Amino acid sequence: MIRVGVVGASGWADASHLPALTSLPAYEVTAVATTKQASADRVAAAYGVRHAFADAAELAAHPDVDLIVVSVRVTGHAAVIRAALDAGKHVVSEWPLAVDEGEARELAEAATASGVHHAVVLQGRHSPSARFVADLLAAGRIGTLQSAVLVAAGDPFGGDSIPAELAWSLDPASGNSILTIMAGHFLATLERVAGRFTEVSARLPRVHERVRIGDTDRTEANATPDQVLVHGLLEGGATASVTIHGGNGRTPDGFLLKLAGSTGTLTATPVDQGPFIHWSDWEIRVDGELLTVPDSYGTVPIGIPAGPPANIAALYQEVAAAITEGRRPDPDFEAALRHHRLLTAIERAAASRTPQQIP
Template identity: 25%
Template sequence: MSTISGIGAAVIGTGFIGTVHVEALRRLGVPVRGVLGSSAARGAERAAALGVSHSYGSLDELLADPAVQVVHVTSPNVAHYPQVKAILAAGKHVICEKPLAMTSAQSAEMVALARASGKVAAVCYNIRFYPLNQQARGMVAAGELGDIRLVTGQYHQDWLARPTDWNWRLEADEGGALRSVGDIGTHWVDLVSFITGQKVAAVMAELATFLPERQKPVGPVETFSAAQGATETRRVETDDAAMILLRFADGARGALTTSQVSFGKKNALDWEIAGAAGAAAWFSETPDHLWLGHRDRPNAVLQRDPGLMNATGRAAAALPGGHVEGFADSFRAFFAQVYGDVARGGRGPESTWASFEDGHHEMLFCDAVLASAREGRWVELGETR
């Protein structure tokens, strides 16, 4: 295939994030052949609402469609492992939402299967593709911040701050043993690891569940939407928030807090990276500005402008300076790179999307966080396997 417009896509999952995937694919000119919902009726209803011509009745039907070369997995976390295995076995490329799996044993197997398949297999850590995060990666690689010393930040939200707030991620058998860490925490860790070029090697963690009982609606609830109607009381043991100290592989230290119960924080990720020669910081709710810290001259703010950015940053930017690129644009940039690699037959040398190996590392991170919180000690990644 020579162009991405000749590559057919299908999307599993028709909720909030599945809709984001469909819309980003349309912007790129990738034909969306169909969607697969949680039920045949749900899939048909959502396909009609999204203007997608076909809804599949089953995963087998989707995988049998010769017009589909790439499958997007946006289903609940518990379904990622079996669905990805089936997709790779069918000889199709895959983009899987995070976290990659429910356990590191599953993600390790998925890495091996992806390697053996020869197919493009990406994890949807889209925040890498805000252009100024790519810019920051280029700056670190060029030595502009010097040796990295300290990496700090947070990822806070408020969409689960009330006992009447509900989502499938609250239940461990659907979303995994970790919630705020597995969902938004792995986003933050993947991002700063990507920017600094250093993987987290060990953690010291504390987890908190401030709302141990919640009201679960009898009917379905989409992500970020309010529940209505009858409810039932359910016990919740997954983490509302976490406080995590970090040791990175090349000697840097760090600290992260995650929260899904912080009022006023809608989707608030921030990081600050301090090096031996300078510092940088970025905040997701003002994504077109990168703060640059200096000691011997005034601090600066770099506005996202392709004319002012390095090559790594420019490659992810699509709009002129002053035209804000946000959440949806990060998916467009991410998919553009992945589909470009599908078209060329494999990952390109300059590609920066998260691989299944990256997704597996984040599962090892989750293992270490759980062990540290239970045992009250530093835990190295991979120690608990």
Template identity: 35%
Template sequence: MADPIRIGIIGGNVNGWAGRAHMPALAAGVPGVELVAVCTTRQESADEAAKKFGVPLAFSDLAKMLAHPDVDVAAVVVKLPTHHDLAMEVIAAGKHIYTEWPLGTTTAQAEEIAAAAAKKGLRTCVGLQARHSAEYRHLRHLIDDGYVGDVLSCSMSQVGGGGTSERPPGRLWQRDAAVAANPLSIAFGHAIDGLTSVMGPIESVAGVVSTQVKEWTEAGTGKRYPATAPDDILVSGRLRSGATVSVHVAAAGGVGTGYRLDVHGTDGTLVLEATGSPHTSAPARVLGAQGGAKELAEIEVPQDDWVGASGLKGGPINIGKLWKSFAESIASGDDGFEPSFASAVEHHKLIDAVREASESGQTQEL
């Protein structure tokens, strides 16, 4: 058996995304990987994470973690505004690298990060884990196997709740569109990646990107702040296959309606329903109907054996699958791994095209 790929987490606070998804997944025994180090800005929080997840090395000095010979891959799991600088530090140290999505605050930043990693010959992965959802993968298998015949159209809706809820003080920075950590880049970015992993690339887009909730209320104080972050994204377009596509991603003021992807073809229909975004491993199911069927019926979705054995639930599941796939590509020397930094740059450009389509009122070709 090959030696496991050894991971160091940057931003390994137990209360953050690393503590809710990455470290639980890696500590649960994802095949082919080993969590060996965690780094935060305070030694106390690094020690806390190391103790909770059984990590042998804890750092508050990133340079020391990156210099450690037991770390093969460093994962940047921090707030978006610091992705660029930390990623460039990892690359300079010559470590293979995982960075959360979005790769950078802008496409230019993403291009710089990707180019630097490529110049060093490093393996890269961006945190677009929706494509590893068992439901997405099975949907793609069914379509490739001819379940719906020729695909005519697809439509996706993802509307969460709490769009007008009070925001914790630590989230208020996201109200500024300029920092790019908003539903257009994050919720839409993950959702559209999942869709294209099933349906193939998008060829052209038209759309409306808007800020419907123009003030955020701070939890605890009731203080109100102006918001410019886009929170409602409506897109229509055409896939490279020729099929049409429509997408709506937003946050409702009250109860959200979850996620739904409909695929219609010449011979049948497929539907993926989930209580939330599939990239978070929200409970989901696949339904279908063929030929003369009068109603949709649920289709059994195969699950990876190791997931059941690990006992993982929720967010860590697809993160664990992504780590497993990335580790396998490093071990095998596979140059075709996705989602890499190169594919992240293309994803940034897709979101730029959606924004430009909204601002110009003109369809954008990709």
């Protein structure tokens, strides 16, 4: 049994990590932490957790915790991760790992040196739909992949308004934007299916200089992109074209993935309108024929809610297996660093208007 402490338990983790962890037999949530003791106590009571803290370092040092989940704002990741590593605890961090590539490199090096197991929540890599499509491509179902096209909604980032609770994201130093969050997750899922980018060209248009906050008349300056446009080359020589468009909706309008091969074409769209590509089940067609994802790809126990908890639960199953087998989880902090390098290359390509190689 892996005993888990969740830092940032009253926010995103309450809708994703905690439902996943409390449904997996390999884990026991023994501690939670938030910035306020009252909210930590509420979450602990809701999930029957023994320990509640208002101090992440105190949670990290507690002997009843083996693994620490980092689900706070990106700017707070490094401090919690370092506290976990100093305490010799395994650590699972939400994506993005860090505010930029430099900080990601420092954290990856520290985690590797510590000898603990570490993983990052790029849950689209564990999507049953994505894994099935990757296997179809590997088996030659559409021949040799020649091009990949992804069009996806980046709501609630990139519109002329933003929810008040995300207003802090308008500063690039926050590490939380349509590029880092939405493109980060979407591109990781695309790479799981079609292979890694080796070269990118990009544009990062900023349409809205000021953005309205929530349902108010107040506006704030915006210094982050509103759209992400990427063209590139993939391993194996296929081309890729990605458009992530911003919007104001709390429920996005989904995505379209089109993979053209030498002998056929595969398309994927969300089964239900709204979910992002790394959350949702996909409707998959090859040359118009509807395919069903085999049950063998759905390894998450029955009872875990669809949406974010499902693929995050699959990630936690991978982490538990890696700990048992004494190997690195996929994706770990080194994989996260490589993904940060991809986003850095996109920024450089947009700024220089020249293609960039991916280190």
